[in-house]
Structure formats: structure tokens, C-alpha cells
Amino acid sequence: MSETTEALIMEELQRAEDQISDRIADNMKTFGVSSTIGRLLGIIYLNRKPMTLDQLAEETGMSKTRMSQVMRQMIALNIAEKEFVKGSRKEHYRVENDYVQTFISLFTTNWREVVSKNSHLARKLQDQLRNVEQRYDGQFSETAQKKKEELEIELEEWTAYYDWISRLVDFFESGEVLKSVPIRPDGESKNR
Known part of the structure; x- marks a missing residue:
């Protein structure tokens, strides 16, 4: 497979993943939860591993402070929790991966x-x-x-x-x- 073909495939797959993440964000409105919470839920869920506030800020374009606020809300809703990651001093967050x-x-x-x-x-x-x-x-x-x-x-x-x-x-x-x-x-x- 050529690099060009691989890049096209990965681009298509990323678009599909983005649509899933966007739909998760939209669905959160049904629960009276902000789309920002839904967006973070989708990002962390599709990442398949815990993420730091820095990673989330970079992924969303929002500030680390805003990410911290949203993660506190998600923890209060019981859909996210902090997780220890060996070798890292930063706080990592994981989300419930069961819909x-x-x-x-x-x-x-x-x-x-x-x-x-x-x-x-x-x-x-x-x-x-x-x-x-x-x-x-x-x-x-x-x-x-x-x-x-x-x-x-x-x-x-x-x-x-x-x-x-x-x-x-x-x-x-x-x-x-x-x-x-x-x-x-x-x-x-x-x-x-």
C-alpha cells in the first residue's frame, strides 16, 4: 500500500471518528449536560486511554483551566475519574467506556x-x-x-x-x- 493511500484511509477513518465524537457531544444535550462535556467524553473515549488536561486542551483548543472545570463536572456526574499513570506526575483522566x-x-x-x-x-x-x-x-x-x-x-x-x-x-x-x-x-x- 502506498503512503498516499494510507494517508487517505487514515483521513477517512479520522472523519468517521470525529463524527462519532460529535454525536456523543450532541447526545449529551439530551441529558441536560453541556456539549463540552460530551466532546471531552468522546475524545477520551475514542483515545482509548487516560488523557491529561494538557492533552485535552491541545485536542480541543480550550484552556487547561476550562478543561479542569469540565473534568470536575464529569467526575461529579460519575462519568470520569482520575487515574494514576505510572511514570507521570500529571493527573490523567479516564471516562466510562460503557455507553x-x-x-x-x-x-x-x-x-x-x-x-x-x-x-x-x-x-x-x-x-x-x-x-x-x-x-x-x-x-x-x-x-x-x-x-x-x-x-x-x-x-x-x-x-x-x-x-x-x-x-x-x-x-x-x-x-x-x-x-x-x-x-x-x-x-x-x-x-x-
């Missing part, structure tokens, strides 16, 4: 936060309704009483909904979801 586990990590991390915020608000509002009832005991008009009862019912529904989401997150985190919805339902093997 399903990445999905589960993003799904569960984001929804746990939503559940926490909304459950906290529900408790706060329930306390507020109890305080209003205690302060104005016996002074509620029929309209005010009806409104209070509607809000109490709404908060019960709200709480039940976020409890359901919490249990759904547990279902994903435990891996039980994979028993109900297997990756490869026909049992075909993975080539990786």
Missing part, C-alpha cells in the same frame, strides 16, 4: 438532584401549610379551606411522584433495569 453505564450514571445523577430539590421543597411547603393552619386556626373561609386542601392534595401527589422517580433511579442504579431491558435481547456477543 449503558454512562447513560445510567447521567440519568441517575441528574434525577437524584431533581428528587432532592423537589422533595425538600415539598417538605418546606407542607410545613408552611401547617404553620398557616396553626396561625389562623378557625379563621379559614370556605374558599381558603378548599384552597389549602387542594394544595395539600397537590403536595401529596408531588411527593408520590418524586418518590416514584427515586425508586426508578434505584432500579437503574441497581442494574435491575438490565434484567427487564437487556442490552442485547437476542444474546449476541459484543465485539469489543
